[in-house]
Amino acid sequence: MAAPRTLYEKIWDAHVVDRRDDGTCLVYIDRHLVHEVTSPQAFEGLRAAGRKVRRPDLTLAVPDHNVPTTPRMRGSNGGPLLVEDVDSAAQLAALEANVADFAIPYFDATAPEQGIVHVVGPEQGFTLPGTTVVCGDSHTAAHGALGALAFGIGTSEVEHVLATQTLLLKPSRTLEVRVEGSLGFGVSPKDLILAIIGRLGTAGGTGHVIEYRGSTFAEMSIEGRLTVANMSIEAGARSGLFAPDEKTFAYLQGRPMSPKGPDWDRAVERWRTLVTDEGASFDRSLRLDASEIAPNVTWGTSPEDVVPITGAVPDPDQFADEGKREAARRSLAYMGLSAGQRMEEVAVEHVFIGSCTNSRIEDLRAAAAVLQGRRRSAAIKQALVVPGSGLVKRQAEAEGLDRIFMEAGFEWREPGCSMCLAMNPDKVPPQERCASTSNRNFVGRQGPGARTHLLSPAMAAAAAVTGRLTDVRELVS
Numbered sequence: 001m002a003a004p005r006t007l008y009e010k011i012w013d014a015h016v017v018d019r020r021d022d023g024t025c026l027v028y029i030d031r032h033l034v035h036e037v038t039s040p041q042a043f044e045g046l047r048a049a050g051r052k053v054r055r056p057d058l059t060l061a062v063p064d065h066n067v068p069t070t071p072r073m074r075g076s077n078g079g080p081l082l083v084e085d086v087d088s089a090a091q092l093a094a095l096e097a098n099v100a101d102f103a104i105p106y107f108d109a110t111a112p113e114q115g116i117v118h119v120v121g122p123e124q125g126f127t128l129p130g131t132t133v134v135c136g137d138s139h140t141a142a143h144g145a146l147g148a149l150a151f152g153i154g155t156s157e158v159e160h161v162l163a164t165q166t167l168l169l170k171p172s173r174t175l176e177v178r179v180e181g182s183l184g185f186g187v188s189p190k191d192l193i194l195a196i197i198g199r200l201g202t203a204g205g206t207g208h209v210i211e212y213r214g215s216t217f218a219e220m221s222i223e224g225r226l227t228v229a230n231m232s233i234e235a236g237a238r239s240g241l242f243a244p245d246e247k248t249f250a251y252l253q254g255r256p257m258s259p260k261g262p263d264w265d266r267a268v269e270r271w272r273t274l275v276t277d278e279g280a281s282f283d284r285s286l287r288l289d290a291s292e293i294a295p296n297v298t299w300g301t302s303p304e305d306v307v308p309i310t311g312a313v314p315d316p317d318q319f320a321d322e323g324k325r326e327a328a329r330r331s332l333a334y335m336g337l338s339a340g341q342r343m344e345e346v347a348v349e350h351v352f353i354g355s356c357t358n359s360r361i362e363d364l365r366a367a368a369a370v371l372q373g374r375r376r377s378a379a380i381k382q383a384l385v386v387p388g389s390g391l392v393k394r395q396a397e398a399e400g401l402d403r404i405f406m407e408a409g410f411e412w413r414e415p416g417c418s419m420c421l422a423m424n425p426d427k428v429p430p431q432e433r434c435a436s437t438s439n440r441n442f443v444g445r446q447g448p449g450a451r452t453h454l455l456s457p458a459m460a461a462a463a464a465v466t467g468r469l470t471d472v473r474e475l476v477s
Protein backbone atom coordinates (compact mmCIF):
# COMPACT_ATOMS: atom_id res chain seq x y z
CA MET A 1 0.00 0.00 0.00
CA ALA A 2 1.16 3.55 -0.75
CA ALA A 3 2.68 5.46 2.14
CA PRO A 4 0.22 7.79 3.91
CA ARG A 5 0.48 11.39 2.71
CA THR A 6 -0.59 14.77 3.99
CA LEU A 7 -3.03 16.88 2.00
CA TYR A 8 -0.15 19.12 0.96
CA GLU A 9 1.85 16.17 -0.34
CA LYS A 10 -1.12 14.90 -2.34
CA ILE A 11 -1.69 18.21 -4.10
CA TRP A 12 2.03 18.72 -4.63
CA ASP A 13 2.59 15.23 -6.09
CA ALA A 14 -0.35 15.69 -8.46
CA HIS A 15 1.21 18.84 -9.92
CA VAL A 16 4.89 17.95 -10.29
CA VAL A 17 5.78 17.91 -13.98
CA ASP A 18 9.51 17.36 -13.56
CA ARG A 19 11.88 16.81 -10.66
CA ARG A 20 15.51 17.92 -10.72
CA ASP A 21 18.37 16.30 -8.86
CA ASP A 22 18.64 19.22 -6.43
CA GLY A 23 14.99 18.70 -5.40
CA THR A 24 13.62 21.67 -7.36
CA CYS A 25 10.41 20.77 -9.17
CA LEU A 26 8.60 22.14 -12.17
CA VAL A 27 5.03 22.45 -10.92
CA TYR A 28 1.87 22.88 -12.95
CA ILE A 29 -0.26 25.89 -12.05
CA ASP A 30 -4.04 25.56 -12.38
CA ARG A 31 -5.11 29.12 -11.63
CA HIS A 32 -3.39 32.48 -11.92
CA LEU A 33 -4.84 35.66 -10.46
CA VAL A 34 -3.49 38.98 -11.65
CA HIS A 35 -3.74 42.49 -10.21
CA GLU A 36 -2.38 45.86 -11.30
CA VAL A 37 0.60 46.18 -8.94
CA THR A 38 2.75 43.14 -9.66
CA SER A 39 1.86 42.44 -13.31
CA PRO A 40 3.04 45.35 -15.52
CA GLN A 41 6.68 44.26 -15.79
CA ALA A 42 5.66 40.65 -16.31
CA PHE A 43 3.58 41.61 -19.34
CA GLU A 44 6.43 43.82 -20.58
CA GLY A 45 8.72 40.82 -20.34
CA LEU A 46 6.33 38.73 -22.45
CA ARG A 47 6.14 41.47 -25.05
CA ALA A 48 9.92 41.84 -25.19
CA ALA A 49 10.28 38.08 -25.73
CA GLY A 50 7.46 37.98 -28.28
CA ARG A 51 5.54 35.45 -26.19
CA LYS A 52 1.85 34.89 -25.65
CA VAL A 53 0.03 34.01 -22.45
CA ARG A 54 -0.03 30.22 -22.48
CA ARG A 55 -3.46 29.77 -20.83
CA PRO A 56 -5.51 32.96 -20.69
CA ASP A 57 -8.47 30.76 -19.77
CA LEU A 58 -6.77 29.83 -16.48
CA THR A 59 -5.95 33.44 -15.71
CA LEU A 60 -8.19 36.08 -14.14
CA ALA A 61 -7.36 39.75 -13.67
CA VAL A 62 -8.95 42.36 -11.43
CA PRO A 63 -7.78 45.78 -10.19
CA ASP A 64 -7.91 46.21 -6.42
CA HIS A 65 -4.91 47.89 -4.76
CA ASN A 66 -4.94 51.27 -6.46
CA VAL A 67 -8.61 51.82 -7.18
CA PRO A 68 -10.28 54.59 -5.23
CA THR A 69 -13.18 53.39 -3.09
CA THR A 70 -15.32 56.39 -3.93
CA PRO A 71 -17.71 56.06 -6.91
CA ARG A 72 -15.77 55.26 -10.07
CA MET A 73 -15.99 57.02 -13.37
CA ARG A 74 -14.43 56.72 -16.77
CA GLY A 75 -13.48 59.56 -19.08
CA SER A 76 -15.64 60.30 -22.10
CA ASN A 77 -16.27 57.49 -24.63
CA GLY A 78 -15.40 54.79 -22.10
CA GLY A 79 -11.88 56.21 -21.72
CA PRO A 80 -9.53 55.30 -18.88
CA LEU A 81 -10.71 55.21 -15.30
CA LEU A 82 -10.51 58.65 -13.73
CA VAL A 83 -7.92 58.28 -10.98
CA GLU A 84 -6.15 61.30 -9.59
CA ASP A 85 -2.85 59.73 -8.56
CA VAL A 86 -0.64 59.54 -11.66
CA ASP A 87 1.18 56.31 -10.75
CA SER A 88 -2.05 54.53 -9.85
CA ALA A 89 -3.72 55.73 -13.03
CA ALA A 90 -0.76 54.43 -15.06
CA GLN A 91 -0.85 51.00 -13.36
CA LEU A 92 -4.59 50.68 -13.85
CA ALA A 93 -4.35 51.73 -17.49
CA ALA A 94 -1.48 49.27 -18.02
CA LEU A 95 -3.57 46.41 -16.63
CA GLU A 96 -6.45 47.31 -18.97
CA ALA A 97 -4.11 47.40 -21.98
CA ASN A 98 -2.44 44.14 -20.98
CA VAL A 99 -5.62 42.13 -20.48
CA ALA A 100 -6.87 43.41 -23.84
CA ASP A 101 -3.62 42.60 -25.66
CA PHE A 102 -3.28 39.13 -24.11
CA ALA A 103 -7.00 38.24 -24.09
CA ILE A 104 -7.19 37.66 -20.34
CA PRO A 105 -10.56 37.45 -18.57
CA TYR A 106 -10.98 40.65 -16.61
CA PHE A 107 -13.36 42.30 -14.16
CA ASP A 108 -12.83 46.00 -14.67
CA ALA A 109 -13.05 48.57 -11.90
CA THR A 110 -16.70 49.28 -12.63
CA ALA A 111 -17.82 45.64 -13.04
CA PRO A 112 -20.25 44.28 -10.44
CA GLU A 113 -17.83 41.38 -9.81
CA GLN A 114 -14.80 43.60 -9.17
CA GLY A 115 -13.17 43.32 -5.79
CA ILE A 116 -10.04 42.27 -3.93
CA VAL A 117 -8.42 39.46 -5.85
CA HIS A 118 -8.55 37.09 -2.84
CA VAL A 119 -12.24 37.73 -2.33
CA VAL A 120 -13.09 37.42 -6.03
CA GLY A 121 -11.29 34.10 -6.69
CA PRO A 122 -13.23 32.01 -4.14
CA GLU A 123 -16.47 33.87 -4.73
CA GLN A 124 -16.40 33.18 -8.49
CA GLY A 125 -15.48 29.51 -8.05
CA PHE A 126 -12.20 30.26 -9.86
CA THR A 127 -10.41 28.81 -6.82
CA LEU A 128 -11.18 25.09 -6.47
CA PRO A 129 -10.06 22.33 -4.08
CA GLY A 130 -6.91 20.47 -5.05
CA THR A 131 -5.76 23.14 -7.51
CA THR A 132 -2.55 25.14 -7.44
CA VAL A 133 -3.35 28.86 -7.28
CA VAL A 134 -0.82 31.66 -7.59
CA CYS A 135 -0.90 35.44 -7.69
CA GLY A 136 1.75 38.11 -7.46
CA ASP A 137 0.56 38.85 -3.97
CA SER A 138 1.55 37.52 -0.58
CA HIS A 139 -1.99 36.95 0.70
CA THR A 140 -2.74 34.38 -1.96
CA ALA A 141 -2.54 31.86 0.88
CA ALA A 142 -6.19 32.80 1.53
CA HIS A 143 -7.36 30.46 -1.22
CA GLY A 144 -6.11 27.51 0.83
CA ALA A 145 -9.37 27.83 2.76
CA LEU A 146 -10.98 25.90 -0.09
CA GLY A 147 -8.30 23.21 -0.16
CA ALA A 148 -6.19 24.82 -2.90
CA LEU A 149 -2.40 24.94 -2.64
CA ALA A 150 -2.10 28.70 -3.01
CA PHE A 151 0.85 31.02 -2.63
CA GLY A 152 2.18 34.42 -3.53
CA ILE A 153 4.86 34.83 -6.19
CA GLY A 154 7.13 37.62 -7.37
CA THR A 155 6.85 39.54 -10.63
CA SER A 156 9.42 37.42 -12.49
CA GLU A 157 7.45 34.32 -11.49
CA VAL A 158 4.24 36.01 -12.66
CA GLU A 159 5.90 36.27 -16.07
CA HIS A 160 6.98 32.61 -15.91
CA VAL A 161 3.43 31.46 -15.13
CA LEU A 162 1.93 33.68 -17.82
CA ALA A 163 4.35 32.23 -20.37
CA THR A 164 4.38 28.56 -19.32
CA GLN A 165 1.62 27.87 -16.78
CA THR A 166 4.32 26.33 -14.58
CA LEU A 167 6.70 27.38 -11.81
CA LEU A 168 10.01 26.14 -10.46
CA LEU A 169 9.57 25.41 -6.76
CA LYS A 170 11.18 23.60 -3.86
CA PRO A 171 8.90 21.40 -1.78
CA SER A 172 7.85 22.80 1.61
CA ARG A 173 7.86 21.22 5.03
CA THR A 174 4.52 20.59 6.71
CA LEU A 175 3.17 22.20 9.89
CA GLU A 176 0.00 21.04 11.53
CA VAL A 177 -1.95 23.64 13.49
CA ARG A 178 -4.56 21.71 15.42
CA VAL A 179 -7.26 23.52 17.37
CA GLU A 180 -10.07 21.75 19.22
CA GLY A 181 -13.27 23.07 20.78
CA SER A 182 -15.61 25.99 20.17
CA LEU A 183 -14.64 29.65 20.07
CA GLY A 184 -16.30 31.62 22.86
CA PHE A 185 -18.88 34.39 22.58
CA GLY A 186 -17.40 37.40 20.77
CA VAL A 187 -14.35 35.42 19.63
CA SER A 188 -13.88 35.09 15.87
CA PRO A 189 -11.59 33.34 13.40
CA LYS A 190 -9.53 36.57 13.26
CA ASP A 191 -8.85 36.31 16.99
CA LEU A 192 -7.79 32.71 16.51
CA ILE A 193 -5.36 33.39 13.67
CA LEU A 194 -3.89 36.33 15.60
CA ALA A 195 -3.36 33.97 18.55
CA ILE A 196 -1.71 31.43 16.26
CA ILE A 197 0.64 34.06 14.80
CA GLY A 198 1.38 35.27 18.32
CA ARG A 199 2.47 31.73 19.22
CA LEU A 200 4.37 30.89 16.06
CA GLY A 201 5.95 34.31 15.53
CA THR A 202 6.33 35.87 12.09
CA ALA A 203 9.14 33.48 11.19
CA GLY A 204 7.64 30.39 12.86
CA GLY A 205 6.13 29.01 9.68
CA THR A 206 9.06 29.76 7.37
CA GLY A 207 9.53 27.06 4.74
CA HIS A 208 6.30 25.33 5.79
CA VAL A 209 2.79 24.85 4.50
CA ILE A 210 0.34 24.92 7.39
CA GLU A 211 -2.61 22.54 7.50
CA TYR A 212 -5.36 23.74 9.85
CA ARG A 213 -6.96 20.73 11.55
CA GLY A 214 -9.28 19.94 14.41
CA SER A 215 -12.89 20.50 15.40
CA THR A 216 -12.62 24.30 15.63
CA PHE A 217 -11.78 24.54 11.94
CA ALA A 218 -14.35 21.88 11.01
CA GLU A 219 -17.02 24.04 12.68
CA MET A 220 -15.76 27.21 11.01
CA SER A 221 -17.53 28.78 8.01
CA ILE A 222 -15.70 29.16 4.70
CA GLU A 223 -15.51 32.90 5.31
CA GLY A 224 -13.79 32.22 8.64
CA ARG A 225 -11.41 29.76 7.03
CA LEU A 226 -10.53 32.39 4.41
CA THR A 227 -9.62 34.79 7.21
CA VAL A 228 -7.39 32.19 8.84
CA ALA A 229 -5.70 30.94 5.67
CA ASN A 230 -5.18 34.54 4.53
CA MET A 231 -2.90 35.33 7.45
CA SER A 232 -0.78 32.15 7.20
CA ILE A 233 1.82 34.30 5.48
CA GLU A 234 2.04 36.53 8.55
CA ALA A 235 3.39 33.50 10.40
CA GLY A 236 5.98 33.18 7.65
CA ALA A 237 4.32 30.14 6.06
CA ARG A 238 4.32 29.54 2.32
CA SER A 239 0.67 28.67 2.40
CA GLY A 240 -2.23 27.50 4.58
CA LEU A 241 -4.54 24.61 3.81
CA PHE A 242 -7.91 23.31 4.91
CA ALA A 243 -9.13 19.91 3.75
CA PRO A 244 -12.27 20.50 1.67
CA ASP A 245 -15.47 19.23 3.28
CA GLU A 246 -19.25 19.49 2.88
CA LYS A 247 -19.09 23.20 3.76
CA THR A 248 -16.57 23.75 0.97
CA PHE A 249 -18.74 21.93 -1.56
CA ALA A 250 -21.86 23.85 -0.48
CA TYR A 251 -19.97 27.13 -0.77
CA LEU A 252 -18.73 26.35 -4.28
CA GLN A 253 -21.84 24.79 -5.78
CA GLY A 254 -23.43 27.11 -8.34
CA ARG A 255 -20.62 29.69 -8.33
CA PRO A 256 -20.12 31.18 -11.83
CA MET A 257 -16.84 29.33 -12.56
CA SER A 258 -17.46 26.16 -10.54
CA PRO A 259 -17.93 22.91 -12.47
CA LYS A 260 -21.53 22.20 -13.49
CA GLY A 261 -23.76 19.11 -13.95
CA PRO A 262 -21.93 15.77 -14.22
CA ASP A 263 -18.59 17.62 -14.00
CA TRP A 264 -19.64 18.88 -10.57
CA ASP A 265 -20.40 15.37 -9.30
CA ARG A 266 -17.10 14.04 -10.60
CA ALA A 267 -15.25 16.98 -9.06
CA VAL A 268 -16.82 16.47 -5.63
CA GLU A 269 -15.92 12.79 -5.76
CA ARG A 270 -12.31 13.71 -6.45
CA TRP A 271 -12.29 16.46 -3.81
CA ARG A 272 -13.38 13.99 -1.15
CA THR A 273 -9.99 12.27 -1.48
CA LEU A 274 -8.23 15.52 -0.51
CA VAL A 275 -7.56 14.71 3.12
CA THR A 276 -4.44 13.94 5.08
CA ASP A 277 -4.22 10.15 5.34
CA GLU A 278 -4.39 8.39 8.66
CA GLY A 279 -0.80 7.86 9.81
CA ALA A 280 0.70 10.65 7.68
CA SER A 281 3.14 12.75 9.64
CA PHE A 282 3.83 16.48 9.79
CA ASP A 283 7.26 17.96 10.25
CA ARG A 284 5.95 20.08 13.11
CA SER A 285 2.78 20.56 15.08
CA LEU A 286 1.16 23.33 17.17
CA ARG A 287 -1.88 22.65 19.31
CA LEU A 288 -4.30 25.13 20.83
CA ASP A 289 -7.54 24.94 22.73
CA ALA A 290 -10.26 27.21 21.29
CA SER A 291 -11.68 27.92 24.74
CA GLU A 292 -8.44 29.71 25.68
CA ILE A 293 -8.73 32.26 22.89
CA ALA A 294 -9.93 35.79 23.78
CA PRO A 295 -10.61 38.67 21.40
CA ASN A 296 -7.11 39.78 20.44
CA VAL A 297 -5.50 43.04 19.35
CA THR A 298 -1.99 43.91 18.26
CA TRP A 299 0.10 46.40 20.21
CA GLY A 300 3.16 46.72 17.95
CA THR A 301 4.32 46.89 14.35
CA SER A 302 4.45 43.17 13.63
CA PRO A 303 1.44 40.82 13.37
CA GLU A 304 3.05 38.62 16.07
CA ASP A 305 2.68 41.47 18.61
CA VAL A 306 -0.61 40.05 19.85
CA VAL A 307 -2.25 40.46 23.23
CA PRO A 308 -5.79 39.74 24.51
CA ILE A 309 -7.92 42.88 24.72
CA THR A 310 -8.01 42.35 28.47
CA GLY A 311 -4.21 42.61 28.58
CA ALA A 312 -1.65 45.39 28.57
CA VAL A 313 1.19 46.68 26.40
CA PRO A 314 4.17 44.45 27.24
CA ASP A 315 7.35 45.76 28.80
CA PRO A 316 10.18 45.47 26.22
CA ASP A 317 12.59 44.51 29.02
CA GLN A 318 10.61 41.31 29.58
CA PHE A 319 11.50 39.83 26.17
CA ALA A 320 14.07 37.05 26.22
CA ASP A 321 16.51 38.23 23.56
CA GLU A 322 18.06 41.61 22.86
CA GLY A 323 16.77 41.70 19.27
CA LYS A 324 13.18 41.42 20.48
CA ARG A 325 13.73 43.94 23.26
CA GLU A 326 15.07 46.46 20.78
CA ALA A 327 12.26 45.77 18.28
CA ALA A 328 9.64 46.20 21.01
CA ARG A 329 11.14 49.51 22.12
CA ARG A 330 11.09 50.79 18.54
CA SER A 331 7.51 49.54 18.11
CA LEU A 332 6.28 51.30 21.22
CA ALA A 333 7.95 54.55 20.20
CA TYR A 334 6.33 54.34 16.75
CA MET A 335 2.97 53.34 18.19
CA GLY A 336 3.01 56.06 20.85
CA LEU A 337 2.34 53.51 23.61
CA SER A 338 4.04 52.79 26.91
CA ALA A 339 4.73 49.52 28.70
CA GLY A 340 1.95 48.48 31.05
CA GLN A 341 -0.74 50.59 29.39
CA ARG A 342 -4.07 48.69 29.33
CA MET A 343 -5.13 47.88 25.79
CA GLU A 344 -8.69 48.97 26.60
CA GLU A 345 -7.42 52.46 27.38
CA VAL A 346 -5.92 53.01 23.94
CA ALA A 347 -7.93 55.67 22.08
CA VAL A 348 -8.36 55.37 18.29
CA GLU A 349 -9.38 58.01 15.72
CA HIS A 350 -9.96 55.76 12.72
CA VAL A 351 -11.77 52.49 12.10
CA PHE A 352 -11.31 50.38 8.99
CA ILE A 353 -13.48 47.38 8.25
CA GLY A 354 -12.24 45.72 5.07
CA SER A 355 -9.25 44.01 3.36
CA CYS A 356 -8.93 40.49 1.98
CA THR A 357 -8.80 39.24 5.57
CA ASN A 358 -12.16 40.56 6.76
CA SER A 359 -14.39 42.03 4.04
CA ARG A 360 -16.71 39.15 3.25
CA ILE A 361 -20.39 39.03 4.07
CA GLU A 362 -19.97 37.34 7.46
CA ASP A 363 -17.44 39.95 8.50
CA LEU A 364 -19.85 42.73 7.62
CA ARG A 365 -22.68 40.94 9.43
CA ALA A 366 -20.55 40.58 12.56
CA ALA A 367 -19.64 44.27 12.56
CA ALA A 368 -23.22 45.37 11.79
CA ALA A 369 -24.56 43.23 14.65
CA VAL A 370 -22.45 45.30 17.04
CA LEU A 371 -23.34 48.61 15.40
CA GLN A 372 -27.09 48.05 15.18
CA GLY A 373 -28.74 50.76 17.26
CA ARG A 374 -25.36 52.29 18.17
CA ARG A 375 -23.36 55.21 16.82
CA ARG A 376 -19.72 55.89 16.37
CA SER A 377 -18.08 57.93 19.13
CA ALA A 378 -17.53 61.64 18.47
CA ALA A 379 -13.81 60.94 18.92
CA ILE A 380 -13.72 58.91 15.70
CA LYS A 381 -12.63 61.02 12.74
CA GLN A 382 -13.21 58.45 10.05
CA ALA A 383 -14.88 55.05 9.92
CA LEU A 384 -14.84 53.10 6.67
CA VAL A 385 -16.54 49.90 5.60
CA VAL A 386 -15.12 48.59 2.36
CA PRO A 387 -16.79 45.40 1.09
CA GLY A 388 -14.38 42.90 -0.47
CA SER A 389 -16.22 42.77 -3.77
CA GLY A 390 -19.19 44.21 -5.62
CA LEU A 391 -21.08 40.98 -4.95
CA VAL A 392 -20.45 41.25 -1.20
CA LYS A 393 -21.56 44.88 -1.38
CA ARG A 394 -24.83 44.02 -3.08
CA GLN A 395 -25.52 41.14 -0.72
CA ALA A 396 -24.93 43.41 2.27
CA GLU A 397 -27.24 46.03 0.80
CA ALA A 398 -29.93 43.40 0.24
CA GLU A 399 -29.65 42.56 3.95
CA GLY A 400 -29.82 46.23 4.97
CA LEU A 401 -26.31 46.23 6.45
CA ASP A 402 -25.33 49.38 4.54
CA ARG A 403 -28.04 51.31 6.40
CA ILE A 404 -26.85 50.02 9.77
CA PHE A 405 -23.32 51.13 8.95
CA MET A 406 -24.35 54.55 7.68
CA GLU A 407 -26.69 55.17 10.61
CA ALA A 408 -23.78 54.33 12.89
CA GLY A 409 -21.66 56.98 11.16
CA PHE A 410 -19.62 54.75 8.83
CA GLU A 411 -18.89 55.47 5.17
CA TRP A 412 -20.07 52.73 2.81
CA ARG A 413 -17.47 52.43 0.04
CA GLU A 414 -16.73 50.69 -3.25
CA PRO A 415 -14.65 47.47 -3.15
CA GLY A 416 -10.86 47.48 -3.08
CA CYS A 417 -7.82 47.14 -0.82
CA SER A 418 -8.47 50.64 0.51
CA MET A 419 -6.94 51.51 3.87
CA CYS A 420 -5.27 48.09 4.18
CA LEU A 421 -2.26 49.68 2.53
CA ALA A 422 -1.59 53.24 1.51
CA MET A 423 -1.62 52.75 -2.27
CA ASN A 424 -4.86 54.66 -2.89
CA PRO A 425 -6.53 57.74 -1.39
CA ASP A 426 -7.68 55.93 1.80
CA LYS A 427 -4.98 56.65 4.37
CA VAL A 428 -4.54 57.16 8.10
CA PRO A 429 -2.80 60.50 8.83
CA PRO A 430 0.61 60.56 10.58
CA GLN A 431 0.58 59.66 14.29
CA GLU A 432 -3.13 58.85 14.19
CA ARG A 433 -4.40 55.47 15.27
CA CYS A 434 -6.60 52.99 13.46
CA ALA A 435 -8.53 49.94 14.63
CA SER A 436 -8.23 47.84 11.49
CA THR A 437 -9.52 44.45 10.36
CA SER A 438 -6.62 44.09 7.90
CA ASN A 439 -3.61 41.80 8.25
CA ARG A 440 -0.50 43.96 8.55
CA ASN A 441 0.42 46.56 11.16
CA PHE A 442 3.82 47.40 9.65
CA VAL A 443 5.39 50.84 10.01
CA GLY A 444 3.70 53.15 7.50
CA ARG A 445 1.35 50.45 6.24
CA GLN A 446 -1.80 52.60 6.42
CA GLY A 447 0.06 55.83 5.63
CA PRO A 448 3.33 57.43 6.73
CA GLY A 449 3.44 57.50 10.55
CA ALA A 450 0.04 55.77 10.85
CA ARG A 451 -0.51 53.48 13.84
CA THR A 452 -2.40 50.25 13.23
CA HIS A 453 -4.09 47.85 15.65
CA LEU A 454 -5.23 44.61 14.03
CA LEU A 455 -8.47 43.10 15.31
CA SER A 456 -11.70 41.39 14.25
CA PRO A 457 -14.69 43.09 12.55
CA ALA A 458 -16.78 42.92 15.74
CA MET A 459 -13.91 44.42 17.74
CA ALA A 460 -13.43 47.17 15.14
CA ALA A 461 -17.12 48.01 15.40
CA ALA A 462 -16.86 48.11 19.21
CA ALA A 463 -13.87 50.49 18.96
CA ALA A 464 -15.89 52.78 16.70
CA VAL A 465 -18.66 52.97 19.31
CA THR A 466 -16.42 53.80 22.29
CA GLY A 467 -13.52 55.56 20.56
CA ARG A 468 -10.99 53.19 22.12
CA LEU A 469 -9.96 49.55 21.86
CA THR A 470 -12.84 47.74 23.54
CA ASP A 471 -13.74 44.21 24.59
CA VAL A 472 -16.74 43.56 22.34
CA ARG A 473 -17.99 40.96 24.85
CA GLU A 474 -18.61 43.73 27.36
CA LEU A 475 -20.18 46.13 24.90
CA VAL A 476 -22.79 43.71 23.59
CA SER A 477 -23.37 41.41 26.58
Ligand SMILES: CC(C)[C@H](C(=O)O)[C@@H](O)C(=O)O
Nearest residue numbers: 037038065136137138139421
Ligand atom coordinates in the same frame (compact mmCIF):
# COMPACT_ATOMS: atom_id res chain seq x y z
C1 LIG B 1 1.03 45.09 -3.35
C2 LIG B 1 1.17 43.63 -3.11
C3 LIG B 1 2.30 43.11 -3.90
C4 LIG B 1 1.25 43.31 -1.63
C5 LIG B 1 1.49 41.84 -1.32
O1 LIG B 1 2.22 41.11 -1.97
O2 LIG B 1 0.95 41.34 -0.40
C6 LIG B 1 -0.01 43.75 -0.94
O3 LIG B 1 -1.12 43.07 -1.37
C7 LIG B 1 0.13 43.61 0.55
O4 LIG B 1 -0.78 43.14 1.19
O5 LIG B 1 1.18 44.02 1.07
Ligand code: SF4
Nearest residue numbers: 139355356417420421
Ligand atom coordinates in the same frame (compact mmCIF):
# COMPACT_ATOMS: atom_id res chain seq x y z
S1 SF4 C 1 -6.47 43.86 0.95
FE1 SF4 C 1 -4.49 44.35 1.80
S2 SF4 C 1 -3.51 42.40 2.18
FE2 SF4 C 1 -5.21 42.04 0.81
S3 SF4 C 1 -4.31 42.08 -1.22
FE3 SF4 C 1 -5.07 44.15 -0.75
S4 SF4 C 1 -3.33 45.20 0.12
FE4 SF4 C 1 -2.82 43.03 0.17
